[in-house]
Amino acid sequence: MSKKLKWGIVGAGAIFRGAHVKPLKEHPEVEIVAVCDINEAKAKQAASDYGISAVYTDYRELLRRDDIDVIDICTPNLYHSEIAIAALRAGKHVFCEKPDAVSPEEAQKMADAAKESSRTLMVMRNNRFTPAARYLKAYIEQGQMGEIYAGRCGWIRRRGIPGKGGWFTTKELSGGGPLIDLGVHFIDLAVWLMGNPRPVAVSGATYTKFANNELSDSAHSQFGEKQEGGTFDVEDLAIGFIRFDNGAALQIEFSWASNIGEEMNFIELRGTQSGAHLKKGELSLFSETAGQLTNITPVLPSAIGALGHAEHLRHFIDCLHNRAEPINTPEHGVDMIKILNAIYESGKTGKEVRL
Structure with missing residues (x-):
C-alpha cells in the first residue's frame, strides 16, 4: 500500500457528509486530518462525528500546514476557484465539488494554477x-x-x-x-x-x-x-x-x-x-x-x-498514486x-x- 494521503476538508455541509466522508474514511490510503468551515459549530460537529483531529474556520490557516497533501472543497460554488487556486499555489492537490467555478475566467485561472504548480486538480464528475x-x-x-x-x-x-x-x-x-x-x-x-x-x-x-x-x-x-x-x-x-x-x-x-x-x-x-x-x-x-x-x-x-x-474519489486517489490517468481534466472544466x-x-x- 502507498503512503496515506493526508486530507483537509473545506466545507462541512451536506455534500461532504452525504457523498465524500464515507468513501474517504473507508479508503486505506486516506487520512482526514482537518476540517474547515466558516460556521465553527458545523466544523466542530463534523470533527466529532468523523474523528477529525483539527478544526479551522479560515481555509488559509489550513493551507499553511505542510503535512496536508490534498484539499477537498465542498463549499458554495462562488468559493471553489478562490480556494482551489490558493491550495494549488500552496502545493496541495485539489479535489473540488462541481461546478468548477462560476465563470470561465475563474475556471481558466484554476486550470492555469494546476499547470503552474504541477499538482492535480480534479472536479467532481460522479455521473x-x-x-x-x-x-x-x-x-x-x-x-x-x-x-x-x-x-x-x-x-x-x-x-x-x-x-x-x-x-x-x-x-x-x-x-x-x-x-x-x-x-x-x-x-x-x-x-x-x-x-x-x-x-x-x-x-x-x-x-x-x-x-x-x-x-x-x-x-x-x-x-x-x-x-x-x-x-x-x-x-x-x-x-x-x-x-x-x-x-x-x-x-x-x-x-x-x-x-x-x-x-x-x-x-x-x-x-x-x-x-x-x-x-x-x-x-x-x-x-x-x-x-x-x-x-x-x-x-x-x-x-x-x-x-x-465514491468511485470518482477513488479514481482521484489512484491518479495521485500514478495508477490511473485522469478521466477529466481542468480543460474539460473550462x-x-x-x-x-x-x-x-x-x-x-x-x-x-x-x-
Missing part, C-alpha cells in the same frame, strides 16, 4: 462513474454506435428547488440555478460520451416562474439551507442548444420546477449504427441486427446512493463553464453565442 455510463462508454469506444451526431440531455423536476432563499438561489454565491447545479452533470456526461468534441456555438433561454411557490415533491429540495425571505435571483428552468466543432449537436433542458409529470434525468444519443437512452440510471440501446430492429437492455449493477461520488456561461448570455440577449 461518469455509474455502471450504465461506464458500460455505454465502452460500447461507444468499441464502435457499436458509429458516428454520434446528435443528442439530448436534461434533469427536470416538478417541484425541487434546493435551499430556497439560501446560497443555491443566490446568483452571487451559486452562479445560477438548475443549469449550473444540474446541467454540469449531464452536459458533461453527454459530451464525454460523444468523445469530448469542442463546443463552438450555444443558444438558450432561461426562466424564473416559481420563485414564490413553496410546494416540493423532490428529496433534492432538502439540499442547502432554506432562508425565509431570502434571495431568489436565479433561473428555475433553462433550455438550450449546443453545436460542436465536429458538426454534432446537443439539446439541453434543466429545471428545479416546472409543470411536468415526474422528475427525471436523461441522456439520449443518436448514432449512425445505434442509439442510446439513459433515463434514471436505466440504459436502453436501439439498433438493428440481421435485418431487424433490435432493442437491447444491458444487465448492469444498480447504482446505489453516492456510488459515482469548456463546461464556457457552455453554461454562454447559455446564460444567450438567455439575456436572445442571440446565439459563439465560443
Whole structure:
C-alpha cells in the first residue's frame, strides 16, 4: 500500500457528509486530518462525528500546514476557484465539488494554477462513474454506435428547488440555478460520451416562474439551507442548444420546477449504427441486427446512493498514486463553464453565442 494521503476538508455541509466522508474514511490510503468551515459549530460537529483531529474556520490557516497533501472543497460554488487556486499555489492537490467555478475566467485561472504548480486538480464528475455510463462508454469506444451526431440531455423536476432563499438561489454565491447545479452533470456526461468534441456555438433561454411557490415533491429540495425571505435571483428552468466543432449537436433542458409529470434525468444519443437512452440510471440501446430492429437492455449493477461520488474519489486517489490517468481534466472544466456561461448570455440577449 502507498503512503496515506493526508486530507483537509473545506466545507462541512451536506455534500461532504452525504457523498465524500464515507468513501474517504473507508479508503486505506486516506487520512482526514482537518476540517474547515466558516460556521465553527458545523466544523466542530463534523470533527466529532468523523474523528477529525483539527478544526479551522479560515481555509488559509489550513493551507499553511505542510503535512496536508490534498484539499477537498465542498463549499458554495462562488468559493471553489478562490480556494482551489490558493491550495494549488500552496502545493496541495485539489479535489473540488462541481461546478468548477462560476465563470470561465475563474475556471481558466484554476486550470492555469494546476499547470503552474504541477499538482492535480480534479472536479467532481460522479455521473461518469455509474455502471450504465461506464458500460455505454465502452460500447461507444468499441464502435457499436458509429458516428454520434446528435443528442439530448436534461434533469427536470416538478417541484425541487434546493435551499430556497439560501446560497443555491443566490446568483452571487451559486452562479445560477438548475443549469449550473444540474446541467454540469449531464452536459458533461453527454459530451464525454460523444468523445469530448469542442463546443463552438450555444443558444438558450432561461426562466424564473416559481420563485414564490413553496410546494416540493423532490428529496433534492432538502439540499442547502432554506432562508425565509431570502434571495431568489436565479433561473428555475433553462433550455438550450449546443453545436460542436465536429458538426454534432446537443439539446439541453434543466429545471428545479416546472409543470411536468415526474422528475427525471436523461441522456439520449443518436448514432449512425445505434442509439442510446439513459433515463434514471436505466440504459436502453436501439439498433438493428440481421435485418431487424433490435432493442437491447444491458444487465448492469444498480447504482446505489453516492456510488459515482465514491468511485470518482477513488479514481482521484489512484491518479495521485500514478495508477490511473485522469478521466477529466481542468480543460474539460473550462469548456463546461464556457457552455453554461454562454447559455446564460444567450438567455439575456436572445442571440446565439459563439465560443
